Amino acid sequence: MSKKLKITRSSGNIFADIGFDKDEAENLKLRAALMMRIEDCCQKSGVPQAAMADVLGLTAPRLNALLKGKIGLFSLDALVNIATRAGLSARLLVKKAA
Numbered sequence: 001m002s003k004k005l006k007i008t009r010s011s012g013n014i015f016a017d018i019g020f021d022k023d024e025a026e027n028l029k030l031r032a033a034l035m036m037r038i039e040d041c042c043q044k045s046g047v048p049q050a051a052m053a054d055v056l057g058l059t060a061p062r063l064n065a066l067l068k069g070k071i072g073l074f075s076l077d078a079l080v081n082i083a084t085r086a087g088l089s090a091r092l093l094v095k096k097a098a
Contacts, residue, residue: 034079
């Protein structure tokens, strides 16, 4: 006998889907997006992690935490500053929720 699998459509925000309140889920979504872009930039640069930490104004352990996705250790404000130092331009689009 096979079990029936229940599929639930995503809201588009994984953090909301797993139970975070609306405000926190949106903040986490933005932070995660920034962290992924910064990580991608670091990996594509080919610069050693210690040197990249200097470029970004971070300690090596702090950059390591960012690269490991420790989202709770970084505010949105801090990530915008780090992204800017990485040569990225962060933009924010604000619109009425559907």
